[in-house]
Amino acid sequence: MYEGISGGFNVLWIQSGGCGGCTMSLLCAEAPYLAATLASADIRMLWHPTLSEETGAEALALFERVLSGEIRLDALCVEGAMLRGPNNTGRFHLLAGTGVPTIQWVRRLAAVAENVVAVGSCAAYGGVTAAGINPTDACGLQYDGRREGGALGADFRSRSGRPVINVAGCPTHPNWITETLMLLAADLLGASDLDAYRRPRFYADHLVHHGCPRNEYYEYKASAEKLSDLGCMMEHLGCVGTQAHADCNTRLWNGEGSCTRGGYACINCTAPEFEEPGHAFLETPKLAGIPVGLPTDMPKAWFVALSSLAKAATPERLRRNATSDHVVTPPAIRDLTRR
Amino acid sequence: MSAPAAMDEPARLVVGPFNRVEGDLEVRLEIAGGRIEAAFVTAPLFRGFERILEGRDPRDALVIAPRICGICSVSQSHAAALALAGVQGIAPTPNGRTATNLLVATETVADHLTHFHLFFMPDFARAAYADRPWSARAQARFKAAQGSSVRGALATRATLLHVLGLLAGRWPHTLAIQPGGVTRGADARDKMRLAATLSAVRQALQDQLFGVPLERVAALSERGELDALRAGDSDLALFLAIAEDLGLDSLGRAHDRYLSYGAYPGEDGPLYARGTFSPEGPGGVDTAAIAEDHTNARMEGRWRAHHPFEGFTFPDADDEVGYSWCKAPRLAGLPFETGAVARQLVDGQPLIHALVATSGGSVFARVVARLVETARTLIAMEDWVRALEPGAPWCAQGDMPRGGRAAGLTEAARGALGHWLRVENGRIAGYQIIAPTTWNFSPRDAAGVPGPLETALVGAPVRQGETTPVAVQHIVRSFDPCMVCTVH
Numbered sequence: 024m025y026e027g028i029s030g031g032f033n034v035l036w037i038q039s040g041g042c043g044g045c046t047m048s049l050l051c052a053e054a055p056y057l058a059a060t061l062a063s064a065d066i067r068m069l070w071h072p073t074l075s076e077e078t079g080a081e082a083l084a085l086f087e088r089v090l091s092g093e094i095r096l097d098a099l100c101v102e103g104a105m106l107r108g109p110n111n112t113g114r115f116h117l118l119a120g121t122g123v124p125t126i127q128w129v130r131r132l133a134a135v136a137e138n139v140v141a142v143g144s145c146a147a148y149g150g151v152t153a154a155g156i157n158p159t160d161a162c163g164l165q166y167d168g169r170r171e172g173g174a175l176g177a178d179f180r181s182r183s184g185r186p187v188i189n190v191a192g193c194p195t196h197p198n199w200i201t202e203t204l205m206l207l208a209a210d211l212l213g214a215s216d217l218d219a220y221r222r223p224r225f226y227a228d229h230l231v232h233h234g235c236p237r238n239e240y241y242e243y244k245a246s247a248e249k250l251s252d253l254g255c256m257m258e259h260l261g262c263v264g265t266q267a268h269a270d271c272n273t274r275l276w277n278g279e280g281s282c283t284r285g286g287y288a289c290i291n292c293t294a295p296e297f298e299e300p301g302h303a304f305l306e307t308p309k310l311a312g313i314p315v316g317l318p319t320d321m322p323k324a325w326f327v328a329l330s331s332l333a334k335a336a337t338p339e340r341l342r343r344n345a346t347s348d349h350v351v352t353p354p355a356i357r358d359l360t361r362r
Numbered sequence: 363m364s365a366p367a368a369m370d371e372p373a374r375l376v377v378g379p380f381n382r383v384e385g386d387l388e389v390r391l392e393i394a395g396g397r398i399e400a401a402f403v404t405a406p407l408f409r410g411f412e413r414i415l416e417g418r419d420p421r422d423a424l425v426i427a428p429r430i431c432g433i434c435s436v437s438q439s440h441a442a443a444l445a446l447a448g449v450q451g452i453a454p455t456p457n458g459r460t461a462t463n464l465l466v467a468t469e470t471v472a473d474h475l476t477h478f479h480l481f482f483m484p485d486f487a488r489a490a491y492a493d494r495p496w497s498a499r500a501q502a503r504f505k506a507a508q509g510s511s512v513r514g515a516l517a518t519r520a521t522l523l524h525v526l527g528l529l530a531g532r533w534p535h536t537l538a539i540q541p542g543g544v545t546r547g548a549d550a551r552d553k554m555r556l557a558a559t560l561s562a563v564r565q566a567l568q569d570q571l572f573g574v575p576l577e578r579v580a581a582l583s584e585r586g587e588l589d590a591l592r593a594g595d596s597d598l599a600l601f602l603a604i605a606e607d608l609g610l611d612s613l614g615r616a617h618d619r620y621l622s623y624g625a626y627p628g629e630d631g632p633l634y635a636r637g638t639f640s641p642e643g644p645g646g647v648d649t650a651a652i653a654e655d656h657t658n659a660r661m662e663g664r665w666r667a668h669h670p671f672e673g674f675t676f677p678d679a680d681d682e683v684g685y686s687w688c689k690a691p692r693l694a695g696l697p698f699e700t701g702a703v704a705r706q707l708v709d710g711q712p713l714i715h716a717l718v719a720t721s722g723g724s725v726f727a728r729v730v731a732r733l734v735e736t737a738r739t740l741i742a743m744e745d746w747v748r749a750l751e752p753g754a755p756w757c758a759q760g761d762m763p764r765g766g767r768a769a770g771l772t773e774a775a776r777g778a779l780g781h782w783l784r785v786e787n788g789r790i791a792g793y794q795i796i797a798p799t800t801w802n803f804s805p806r807d808a809a810g811v812p813g814p815l816e817t818a819l820v821g822a823p824v825r826q827g828e829t830t831p832v833a834v835q836h837i838v839r840s841f842d843p844c845m846v847c848t849v850h
Contacts, residue, residue: 042435043432043846045432047432050520074507075507076487078381078835079379080829109679115687121378152409158410194535280531288537348547348757
């Protein structure tokens with residue numbers, strides 16, 4: 024059944040306290056599609072909850088062969104938060120057919136894995152599953168929110184010596200996953216290739232602001248006032264794209280999409296504790312009329328000075344378009360106006 | 363694993379992890395004489411989204427609720443937006459309504475394709491069927507993750523989801539659907555791009571899945587017309603041959619009571635009607651008669667069933683009686699099945715009507731209903747793209763009052779989805795969710811009445827030596843369960 028299983032890069036995928044959305048997103052991989060992308064790096068799914076034939080006893084038999092070392096596990100991918108509750112028993116999620124808490128299965132499998140990959144912000148940090156009163160005492164694989172620790176503990180290192188790699192996002196872009204796995208398969212992901220929250224820097228060294236089509240509105244502080252407006256969403260509608268680490272507006276989603284292109288705020292879903300911003304997601308908290316969260320690496324005094332200057336200089340075109348749901352005033356065509 | 367695989371005829375089986383369903387599922391079976399005598403369905407994962415939502419700004423529901431589920435995300439978003447619109451006393455603009463229909467329909471059609479090709483059909487490519495005349499063709503097309511049709515469907519699905527990329531930023535987990543409409547308008551060029559995307563999807567489905575024009579599938583009205591489609595070389599033709607050989611129309615019948623909240627609102631009512639259908643005939647949906655029973659759920663509050671406006675979610679960590687985290691929703695005290703078969707029955711689609719009239723809501727009827735609905739919905743989507751009106755408003759604005767309550771009822775791919783929202787002092791005071799698979803995979807209620815899947819499994823054959831009976835897999839997957847929605 025598993026012919027040729029010793030070659031290639033073997034991936035086992037486990038889901039726990041999450042929504043399955045990172046898998047659903049993964050299946051949207053394009054140019055090339057998922058199967059061709061994985062095949063290009065000889066990545067094999069030993070078992071995946073959505074893709075594999077094996078169910079029930081067949082799947083458990085495979086897990087046992089991995090645990091015994093008979094089948095090499097190059098990457099354990101975990102999607103969804105780890106549920107420690109109730110009362111540290113892990114019983115809010117027993118792996119079906121086993122009576123054993125999934126958090127225990129993950130600890131066992133992580134111990135034999137060459138690499139461990141947290142797929143999505145839930146598996147990385149706890150994510151939305153850990154929001155509010157955190158009913159299930161959810162946490163990430165190696166983080167509990169911003170704090171190191173989590174289900175595997177701060178000292179955990181997989182057999183390759185790497186810590187858990189946090190492909191954070193809610194959901195993850197399909198190619199954040201495939202490219203991480205491909206880099207691991209090629210042994211090209213070193214310690215310096217992860218950022219402070221252990222996200223692969225190939226996507227986390229960018230800001231969502233980069234490539235946002237609303238950049239001109241941002242420059243002149245021409246702000247959207249209500250949802251469906253075209254203007255910059257930072258001042259009123261909760262957008263933190265200038266602080267959020269991800270390449271959403273240069274990589275794009277499902278063809279030509281991104282959150283800000285879809286007309287709503289970036290909520291920084293690649294960050295630990297994004298689920299508790301301390302205010303309504305789609306409303307910008309302000310102090311004396313100034314947004315509390317400033318663009319990354321920008322001194323406050325300069326932001327205030329530049330903003331007031333920019334507001335004074337806002338072209339009428341941007342002022343009008345910013346509060347409309349379609350372009351009412353197009354940009355002037357310079358060579359015509361010169362004549 | 364507690365499956366006594368060594369015994370020739372195990373009296374009890376526990377099947378799990380049950381993959382190729384969304385989320386985590388365990389099924390406990392009692393078997394005698396090679397047939398299932400009783401089934402107990404367990405949802406083994408509890409996250410507590412209803413509790414996570416409590417105390418938040420009501421508008422945050424649009425961020426939190428879709429993250430219940432990565433495969434029904436847009437439907438969850440729609441239900442939340444409807445509940446918020448109810449509290450605000452507003453309705454979407456016509457453009458907002460049409461665009462929302464497009465977004466919800468895109469997800470539903472994508473889910474139907476995912477179900478057929480990735481979840482359901484790969485079981486027929488199993489070695490257990492190596493002796494059947496269609497086995498080689500089934501393996502070539504439907505081998506899990508590898509078959510030619512599986513790969514083709516993934517490509518078609520990715521193309522289709524460009525509708526979400528363009529109109530909603532991404533899929534899953536968009537914030538584009540709001541109480542008053544959508545956050546992004548479409549211009550004339552967007553309409554051309556959407557039309558091109560839908561045209562590519564239509565072509566792929568006609569070439570590979572159906573072998574005939576969508577219109578012919580949508581208009582199927584009797585069994586003979588369906589059987590005629592076996593002549594071709596399509597995926598549908600192969601499915602029909604397999605279904606005939608294995609008798610899938612006599613497998614997996616539940617209570618034959620169906621519920622639909624109605625789907626895709628329009629100026630003159632929904633595209634698919636709202637109502638119930640039972641052996642006594644069609645009926646309305648009295649939402650006041652919906653209640654959730656906790657008797658076999660590991661939840662506090664077993665003394666009586668609760669209407670969702672009065673409902674609550676307190677998991678009982680010490681409970682040893684309940685066997686699922688899933689509550690048991692009932693309408694007027696009765697279990698109901700929901701999904702494409704319910705939608706098409708309630709809407710009066712003649713073929714689905716005929717199939718259910720002949721042999722009840724079987725594995726076969728559920729799958730055919732999904733395929734017919736795929737064709738009908740895609741045709742409607744083409745119309746909606748044409749109806750989008752650049753320049754007209756996309757999103758009505760409302761104010762969130764300090765208090766109020768409303769229900770948001772919509773249809774996800776898997777069936778009836780409801781959010782019941784209570785706002786007090788400007789915060790969420792109560793948020794109860796009944797998802798499609800909560801209905802379909804509910805545990806027994808106080809009267810001991812099993813849920814639809816528990817009933818559908820009774821009588822299913824178990825072959826000698828099977829630890830994960832293949833008939834059970836067909837029946838379970840015929841519902842297209844979404845377990846992360848079920849308990850949430």
